[in-house]
Amino acid sequence: MFLILIKLAWRNILRNKRRTIIASIAISIGLAALIFGDAFMIGMMDNLIKTATDSFIGDAQIHRQEFRDTREVSMTIQELDEVGANLAKEANVRYFTRRTFSTGMIASSANRSAINLIGVQPSTEKFLSQIDDAITEGVFFQKTNEHDIVIGSKLAEILEVELGDKAVVTVVQAKSGDYFQDWFRVSGIYYFADAAMNSGMAFVRLKKAQQMLAIGNNVHEIAIKFTSTEYGQDKQVPFWETYSQHGNEALSWTEILPQLPKVFAMSEYSKYIMGIVLFGVVIFGIINTLFMSLYERMFEFGVLRAVGTRSFGMARIILFEAGALAIVSIILGAILGFVLTTIFANVGIDYTGNEMMGVTVQEFIYPVLTIEQFTVYPLAVFIFTIIAGLYPAWHVAKMSPVDAMRRSF
């Protein structure tokens, strides 16, 4: 029986090829748009996560608990040696680097500007941030000159300094509250699309920063890169608890940048809205198509009913037809979605310089294909198409054979 239903459905949708093609193109464009939209969102999220975590934040950070709120220079990480030794043994930690933070003032012969002075370990910092990649002039700490300073191009412009020029940095020391001043020579200039990073930061060697701030060997932050980004998003792993002892706190990037997960939740939501709107349009298309073909074949349906097909059997004929239409459309849509997404996954979509939720996009967005796009979405399209077929199917089921045959003349 199923075989004859499949034959009926398949041959009937091939009967009016043009109509079938138009309907399935509409459905397949819907599916392709959904696949592409999803791939784009994933690409955008990856991009934002990567931008946020790769450019400076890392996958996780450790601070003294009070540090993030107070930004007090004295709030350094407790038991630093133990923490460092443990991190070195963690299987999931690929890199980590130490940093100091302090606000301060940088002055050149021409101008002055407030900055965040960051003390870094160049050898490991380069794995955690992209400052080294963003250098446009000079280098990111190559020799051992403790008076090297690396600044953004915008800051260089404000200070009217060039590579090799001198600048004086003033900071406030930890315990005494005394001002401390030292001179530096611009050894590297970087360019970042992010305005705050480009104009408001200056990097010096960790040792020098510690000495200026009079905090001994202590640091304010350890930035960590895990072997996988997912590990950093998993709050179940023991890592967070282990490193949130001794008054320290270990935070994942999702907590450091809480806007980002919110964007993702929002984009999930907008994906559903988009999906529902698309399917709404598609459903009316399908209902319309099925009804058109139904009215053309009234007499046939009358005959089928007369010779003994039950009303459910009649409905099933329409549902199989909806299913056949869905399958054709899904194949078409999946191919279309795959081709479209693959093209853009290779070419990339230029969103650079646009700021999204506090993160400035630094690289092209590359849409990402997933299995889900070719399983869950087509299944959803199939189910929606069948649901759309319910109305015409119900119509056929309750139709009287006499009316059906009369009305067709």
Add this chain to the structure above:
Amino acid sequence: MEQIQKTDVIVTESVMKVYDADGIPVNALNGVDLTIQSGEFTAIVGPSGSGKTTFLNIISGLDAPTEGKVWLSGKVLSEMGGNELSDFRRDNIGFIFQAYNLIPVLTVEENVEYIMLLAGVPKTERHDRVVAMLETVGLKDVEDRLPTQLSGGQQQRVAIARAMVSEPAIILADEPTANLDSKTGADLLEMMRRLNDETGMTFIFSTHDPMVMESAKRLITLRDGKVDTDETK
């Protein structure tokens, strides 16, 4: 020789049918009392609009009478539920319509076996019966053709094969020859008559065709929804 027991296949009792034509009631049948016995070869004739089609629709359970009762093979049609009635039609009535009997996307074989599929007859049996039935109606090697690849007369023969293949109690045909030329119509009629003689299956058909009336064993004339004359030859 065994005497064939005649039984009442169809009994109608004061069947009335009132249609509603845009608010105006149309009395298509005005109290029809008829009994049709097994093995009959009966033509229902009468002027256009006299109620022939309506009568056939009501005795086959395709339509319900406004008043009155219909027994088919001893069962009251109006007492049957939807699926029961569908199954009853499938098993007890063979239909031949004036034209477009066949599902155009199905082959001849698929058209003929459709009812057996509904009834759950196994595949090999279906095939054997289709081939045998097609041979009976004088068609050979057309199983795999589509209806559009057949002539009008051939299509009607396939319709007869479909109607008869599951050996129903009666065959109902509403103007089966109306769309055929007279020669083809005559051949078809002769064949139905032969099948009636050979199998004892009951045939009831409506017609305007004098030739059909000629070969009928019983002629019922309807006029204004009533039995006008009823003669058995």
